[in-house]
Amino acid sequence: MKAKKETHKAPRTKPRFSETFTPEINSEIRRAAATGIYDIRGGGAKRKIPHFDDLLFLGASMSRYPLEGYREKCDTSVKLGTKYAQNPLNLDIPITIAGMSFGALSAQAKEALGRGASLAGTSTTTGDGGMTPEERQHSKKLVYQYLPSRYGMNPDDLKKADAIEIVVGQGAKPGGGGMLLGQKISDRVAEMRNLPKGVDQRSACRHPDWTGPDDLEIKILELREITQWKVPVFVKIGATRPYFDTTLAIKAGADVIVMDGMQGGTAATQDVFIEHVGIPTLACIRASVEALQEQGLHREVQLVISGGIRNGADVAKCLALGADAVSIGTAALIALGDNDPKWELEYKKLGTTAGAFDDWHEGFDPAGITTQDPRLAARLNPVEGGKRLSNFLKVISLEAQTIARACGKNHLKNLEPEDLCALTVEAAAMARIPLAGTSWIPGS
Amino acid sequence: MRELDLEKLSLRELNSVLQSQDKNGQESWLIRNPKGAHALAVGLDAPINVRIEGSTGYYCAGMNKNALIHVIGSVGPGAAENMMSGKLIVEGNASQYAGATGHGGTLIIKGNSSSRCGISMKGIDIVVQGSIGHMSAFMAQSGNLVVAGDVGDSLGDSIYEAQIFVRGAVNSLGADCIEKEMTFQHIQLVDKLLKSSDIGCEASEFKRFGSARKLYNFDIDNLSDY
Ligand SMILES: Cc1cc2nc3c(=O)[nH]c(=O)nc-3n(C[C@H](O)[C@H](O)[C@H](O)COP(=O)(O)O)c2cc1C
Numbered sequence: 001m002k003a004k005k006e007t008h009k010a011p012r013t014k015p016r017f018s019e020t021f022t023p024e025i026n027s028e029i030r031r032a033a034a035t036g037i038y039d040i041r042g043g044g045a046k047r048k049i050p051h052f053d054d055l056l057f058l059g060a061s062m063s064r065y066p067l068e069g070y071r072e073k074c075d076t077s078v079k080l081g082t083k084y085a086q087n088p089l090n091l092d093i094p095i096t097i098a099g100m101s102f103g104a105l106s107a108q109a110k111e112a113l114g115r116g117a118s119l120a121g122t123s124t125t126t127g128d129g130g131m132t133p134e135e136r137q138h139s140k141k142l143v144y145q146y147l148p149s150r151y152g153m154n155p156d157d158l159k160k161a162d163a164i165e166i167v168v169g170q171g172a173k174p175g176g177g178g179m180l181l182g183q184k185i186s187d188r189v190a191e192m193r194n195l196p197k198g199v200d201q202r203s204a205c206r207h208p209d210w211t212g213p214d215d216l217e218i219k220i221l222e223l224r225e226i227t228q229w230k231v232p233v234f235v236k237i238g239a240t241r242p243y244f245d246t247t248l249a250i251k252a253g254a255d256v257i258v259m260d261g262m263q264g265g266t267a268a269t270q271d272v273f274i275e276h277v278g279i280p281t282l283a284c285i286r287a288s289v290e291a292l293q294e295q296g297l298h299r300e301v302q303l304v305i306s307g308g309i310r311n312g313a314d315v316a317k318c319l320a321l322g323a324d325a326v327s328i329g330t331a332a333l334i335a336l337g338d339n340d341p342k343w344e345l346e347y348k349k350l351g352t353t354a355g356a357f358d359d360w361h362e363g364f365d366p367a368g369i370t371t372q373d374p375r376l377a378a379r380l381n382p383v384e385g386g387k388r389l390s391n392f393l394k395v396i397s398l399e400a401q402t403i404a405r406a407c408g409k410n411h412l413k414n415l416e417p418e419d420l421c422a423l424t425v426e427a428a429a430m431a432r433i434p435l436a437g438t439s440w441i442p443g444s
Numbered sequence: 445m446r447e448l449d450l451e452k453l454s455l456r457e458l459n460s461v462l463q464s465q466d467k468n469g470q471e472s473w474l475i476r477n478p479k480g481a482h483a484l485a486v487g488l489d490a491p492i493n494v495r496i497e498g499s500t501g502y503y504c505a506g507m508n509k510n511a512l513i514h515v516i517g518s519v520g521p522g523a524a525e526n527m528m529s530g531k532l533i534v535e536g537n538a539s540q541y542a543g544a545t546g547h548g549g550t551l552i553i554k555g556n557s558s559s560r561c562g563i564s565m566k567g568i569d570i571v572v573q574g575s576i577g578h579m580s581a582f583m584a585q586s587g588n589l590v591v592a593g594d595v596g597d598s599l600g601d602s603i604y605e606a607q608i609f610v611r612g613a614v615n616s617l618g619a620d621c622i623e624k625e626m627t628f629q630h631i632q633l634v635d636k637l638l639k640s641s642d643i644g645c646e647a648s649e650f651k652r653f654g655s656a657r658k659l660y661n662f663d664i665d666n667l668s669d670y
C-alpha cells in the first residue's frame with residue numbers, strides 16, 4: 001500500500017517535444033502520407049534567418065552631424081539603367097514594385113500595383129503571364145519581364161515597356177520554374193498563356209533559347225536591337241552565388257542587376273524549395289557590390305535588392321550596404337489588403353488564420369488579390385488599393401529619409417556601410433559589418 | 445531591290461533601316477556580308493522581303509512580324525525565336541532552338557535543324573526538310589512541327605497542344621508524347637504546309653504525334669514522368 005502511494009507520487013518527466021520531430025514537421029509528414037503530393041504554397045522563406053533586423057544604424061555623434069528633419073533636403077531619387085540605355089528609368093524613390101504575374105494575381109491587383117507605384121513616382125513590373133492593358137495603362141513606368149516561359153511575350157508589348165527584366169531566377173526558388181495550378185487558369189489566363197484551360201501549368205526553369213552568360217550577352221543584344229537600345233535591360237537573379245552571378249551578368253551586358261534573396265515571395269512553389277534553396281537577402285548584398293566594384297561599375301550598373309523588404313529601415317540598410325534601390329512584392333500585397341484580419345472568418349474556413357494564409361496558388365484568397373475568381377477579385381478596388389500602396393511607399397521612403405538624415409546624409413544613396421553595426425555574429429559576417437561596439441567583422 | 449552591306453553598315457544601322465519600314469516602305473531588301481552576325485533582321489514589323497546572302501548567327505529574324513526573310517545560307521541558334529507572323533526561310537541548316545516560343549508565322553528549314561527545334565512553340569508552323577535533334581518540341585504549346593527527315597531523342601517531351609508530324613524515324617518520344625491517328629484532315633494540313641514550303645514529299649507518309657494529356661494535372665502515380 002505504502003509502496004504504491006510512493007509510485008504515484010514519483011515525479012514524472014514533463015512531456016517533451018522533439019527539436020527534430022517538431023509538431024510542424026510531424027503534421028507535414030502526416031499530410032504528405034495522406035495526400036501523396038508535396039506542399040505547395042506562396043510567400044517566401046518563413047524560417048528565422050539573419051535579416052535586416054540584425055543590423056542597426058549608428059546615427060550622428062561627435063564626428064558626424066545630422067541633417068535637420070523637414071528642413072534640410074534629403075533626396076530619394078534614383079536612375080536605373082544609366083550604362084547602355086538611351087532612356088534610363090528615373091524614379092522618385094528607390095523602391096520599386098517587383099514582378100508578379102497576372103494569373104497569380106487578379107487583374108484588379110495588377111492595376112492597383114500600377115496605380116500605387118505611379119502615385120509614388122516609381123515603377124512596377126509585369127510577371128510570368130505577360131502584360132495586361134490595365135497594367136500598362138495605370139503604370140507610368142512599367143518593367144516588362146522576359147521569362148523562360150515567354151507567356152504572352154510579343155514585340156509590341158516589348159516596345160511599350162520602360163525597361164526589360166530578364167529573369168534568370170527568383171530568390172524563393174533559384175533553379176526552379178513557375179507554377180500555376182489548374183484552378184487559376186481562367187479563360188483569360190489560358191488565352192494569354194496559350195494553354196488549355198485548367199491544366200496545372202509548369203513554367204520552364206531555363207530559358208528556351210539560351211544557356212549561360214555567353215549566350216545571355218547575345219540575347220541582350222537581340223532585345224536591345226529590337227527595342228533600338230532605348231530601354232534598360234535588367235537581369236534578375238535568385239541569390240545563391242551573388243559574387244559570381246553579378247560578375248557574369250555584368251559581363252553579359254546588364255544595365256541593372258536585380259538580386260532576390262531567399263525570403264523573397266513567390267506565387268506558388270514547393271515549400272521544400274522555398275525553405276531550403278538560396279541564401280538570405282542579407283548575405284547577398286555585399287558580395288554583389290564587391291563584384292560591381294571590382295569591375296569598376298558600382299553605381300554605373302545599378303543593383304536592386306529584394307526579398308523580405310518590409311519598412312524604411314530595411315530600405316535604408318540595403319542602400320547603406322551598397323544597393324541603388326530595392327524591390328518589394330509581399331509588402332506591396334499586404335499594403336493592398338493581403339492577410340488582413342478583417343477576413344479572419346474566411347481564413348478560418350480555409351483552415352488558416354490572418355497573417356499565416358499562404359495558399360495563394362489555390363485561388364481562394366479572401367482579400368481578392370491572389371485569385372482569378374471574379375467574385376473574390378471584385379473585393380479589391382484598384383483605386384483604393386493603389387492609394388493604400390502609395391501611402392505605404394511614401395511612409396517607408398520617409399522612414400528611410402529619417403534614418404539618412406540622422407546619419408547626416410542629404411541623399412539616400414549616400415548611406416554607407418560605416419553607418420551600420422551588427423547585432424549578431426552571423427549578421428556581422430554576412431553583411432560584412434562590425435559587431436556592435438567592436439571593430440570586428442568575422443572573416444576579415 | 446535595295447542593298448544593305450554589313451561590311452559598310454553597323455548592325456544597328458542595318459536593323460534600324462529595316463525596322464523603320466512600314467506598309468508603304470521599300471519592298472525588297474538584299475543583305476550582303478552577314479558573316480554570322482547575331483540578331484540580324486530582328487523586330488521587323490512590315491510586309492517586306494529581306495534576302496540575306498550568307499549565313500547568320502543567333503536569333504536571325506527574332507520576334508518577326510509580317511516580314512518574309514530568306515536566308516541563302518545557314519542560321520545560328522534561336523532562328524525566328526518568338527516569331528509572331530511572316531516567314532523565315534532558311535536554305536541551309538539551323539542550329540539549336542529554331543522557332544523557339546514562336547507565336548505565329550512559318551519557319552521553313554531546307555536543311556537540318558539541331559536540338560530543341562520548336563521548343564515551347566506557341567502557334568508557329570515549322571517545316572523542316574531534313575532531320576531535327578533531341579528534345580524538339582519540348583513543352584510545345586500549339587502550332588505544327590512538320591519534319592520530313594528523322595528525329596532525335598525525347599520528341600515532344602511534356603507537350604501541350606502542339607501537333608508534330610514526322611516522315612522518318614523517331615529515336616524516342618518524351619514524357620506524355622504519343623503517336624496519334626493521322627486522319628484525312630491531318631493529311632490535308634501537312635500537304636498544305638509542305639506545298640507552301642516548296643517541299644515535295646507525300647503527306648500521307650507522315651505520322652502524327654501529340655500529347656497524351658496525362659501530365660496536365662498532377663498525379664503522384666505519374667511521378668516517374670515528371
Ligand atoms: C504573388 C507573387 C507573384 C510573383 N510572380 C513573379 C513573377 O512572375 N516573376 C518573377 O520574377 N518574380 C515573381 N515573384 C517574385 C517577386 O518578383 C520578388 O522577387 C519577391 O516578391 C521579392 O520578395 P518580397 O516578396 O519579400 O518583397 C512573385 C512574388 C509574389 C509574391
